[in-house]
Amino acid sequence: MLTAHAVIDLAALRHNLARVRDYAPESQVLAVIKANGYGHGALAVAEALSTADAFAVARLEEALKLRKGGIEHPILLLEGVFDPGELGVAAAHGCEIGVHSMSQLEALERAHLHSPVTVWLKIDSGMHRLGVAPEQAAEFYQRLQKTPSVKNVVLMTHFASADEPETGQTEAQLALFNQCTQTWQKDLRSLANSAAIIENPEAQKDWVRPGVMLYGASPFADKDAHELGLKPAMTLKTRVIAVRDLKAGGSVGYGATWQATEDTRLVVVAMGYGDGYPRHAPSGTPVMINGKRYPIVGRVSMDMITVDIGDADIKEGDQVILWGDNPTVDEIAMLCGTIGYELLCNITTRVVYHYIDSENPAEVR
Ligand SMILES: Cc1ncc(COP(=O)(O)O)c(C=O)c1O
Known part of the structure; x- marks a missing residue:
């Protein structure tokens, strides 16, 4: 996988x-x-x-x-x-x-x-x-x-x-x-x-x-790609590698920049700035897991990101979308004070590229 x-x-x-x-x-x-x-x-x-x-x-x-x-x-x-x-x-x-x-x-x-x-x-x-x-x-x-x-x-x-x-x-x-x-x-x-x-x-x-x-990204800060009739071509994905319970008052990640206000559950996902995901993405930046958006919490590290899932039923191995149709790369870029162009260009060689053709599924390479 x-x-x-x-x-x-x-x-x-x-x-x-x-x-x-x-x-x-x-x-x-x-x-x-x-x-x-x-x-x-x-x-x-x-x-x-x-x-x-x-x-x-x-x-x-x-x-x-x-x-x-x-x-x-x-x-x-x-x-x-x-x-x-x-x-x-x-x-x-x-x-x-x-x-x-x-x-x-x-x-x-x-x-x-x-x-x-x-x-x-x-x-x-x-x-x-x-x-x-x-x-x-x-x-x-x-x-x-x-x-x-x-x-x-x-x-x-x-x-x-x-x-x-x-x-x-x-x-x-x-x-x-x-x-x-x-x-x-x-x-x-x-x-x-x-x-x-x-x-x-x-x-x-x-x-x-x-x-x-x-x-499929927007050149404008105030208009999103869908509004312009564009389709995001890249979906950046990974999966959950751990599910952890965290007590109220506990913090997570380098610098302990985020603290849980109540008992909660976190997932750790295999993605970090070593893959090109922006390190300065603030707590609250959304990812999509099983069709629902959840906020990342704590600092993005080289290989991992932590996500607060509350009481959702998410398991090791579940797929995580960092950007694509939702959230779009432009939304993530905006939260990070940059533009989609930079995030798209910054994907590193560790990320595996997979080409599909959603109109001709047989043509996958
Ligand atoms: C000279 C020139 N033309 C066109 C483009 C394409 O610009 P955009 O990606 O904003 O469409 C660029 C990109 O930087 C450029 O340098």
């Missing part, structure tokens, strides 16, 4: 891609599968999302793993190559390349690639992390057009606050991007991450770049 394991439902991934297409019917989909497919297993995600138009990763090594696994779609390196020596490898493996800096532009100008590459020119419309300043964009664009190693240019930018529409920052970034790129009408454009796909249809343009919504 499995202890800590992550069940990934390939049908949920496909469902979420279909939702992206519902939200952005006119756009091509660049599915963002960096950081091991947001912790879901990049290769399995790419295979499940084979109807996506292209994939995006952050680093060349991530793209090479996908190629080795047989993925033939276009793959974009969102941040481009980090040194000029990587250009030839990236091009030889059919990668498309982000360009956000002068050194990357110059490397492309000097390169002698066997076949020219598609370049995604990243314009900094206000996030101020990566990207070419709007006033430099024309120079970059013109030089890229003249570079023999460049096949064509896609114009892109990234939003800083698409998940906080009330700030107005997305509209300001969109306006600046539109103004800066208005003379280059023939070129394709890409702006929208998950939050903008849902919240800013006018930002969808030619290519949308969904990440978190593909995995």
Whole structure:
């Protein structure tokens, strides 16, 4: 019987891609599968999302793993190559390349690639992390057009606050991007991450770049995945390894941070920060056992979590759901002062991955 394991439902991934297409019917989909497919297993995600138009990763090594696994779609390196020596490898493996800096532009100008590459020119419309300043964009664009190693240019930018529409920052970034790129009408454009796909249809343009919504998590703090029509793809599970009675006044775990106010029963479950469950999850964070939610109590340790079950009839071996449909990863993240993205990415190698297809149960791998 499995202890800590992550069940990934390939049908949920496909469902979420279909939702992206519902939200952005006119756009091509660049599915963002960096950081091991947001912790879901990049290769399995790419295979499940084979109807996506292209994939995006952050680093060349991530793209090479996908190629080795047989993925033939276009793959974009969102941040481009980090040194000029990587250009030839990236091009030889059919990668498309982000360009956000002068050194990357110059490397492309000097390169002698066997076949020219598609370049995604990243314009900094206000996030101020990566990207070419709007006033430099024309120079970059013109030089890229003249570079023999460049096949064509896609114009892109990234939003800083698409998940906080009330700030107005997305509209300001969109306006600046539109103004800066208005003379280059023939070129394709890409702006929208998950939050903008849902919240800013006018930002969808030619290519949308969904990440978190593909995995069935919400990009917004105040809207949950179900409300957005998304299905959580990962269920993080384990089982009960001990049932203990605790007297009123007794405490549990490191630092004795929680004390029973009355006689109660605790279960110990095989899951901890050594599996990627957040150590800072406070007492009260829910888990699901036999269809009912119970609060974790005391500190999360490396391998174990304690749960107050009151007088419920729960036995050793019973299954525990840490996140999935209920509670969602976003709910747990909120209680821990973080975002679902981080929890999904933090699953460690000790957790066993199990892939299912809830629409085709025979297809389990
Ligand atoms: C450039 C870029 N585009 C798109 C995404 C996808 O964002 P999200 O997961 O919020 O949809 C990311 C993720 O960080 C990104 O860095």
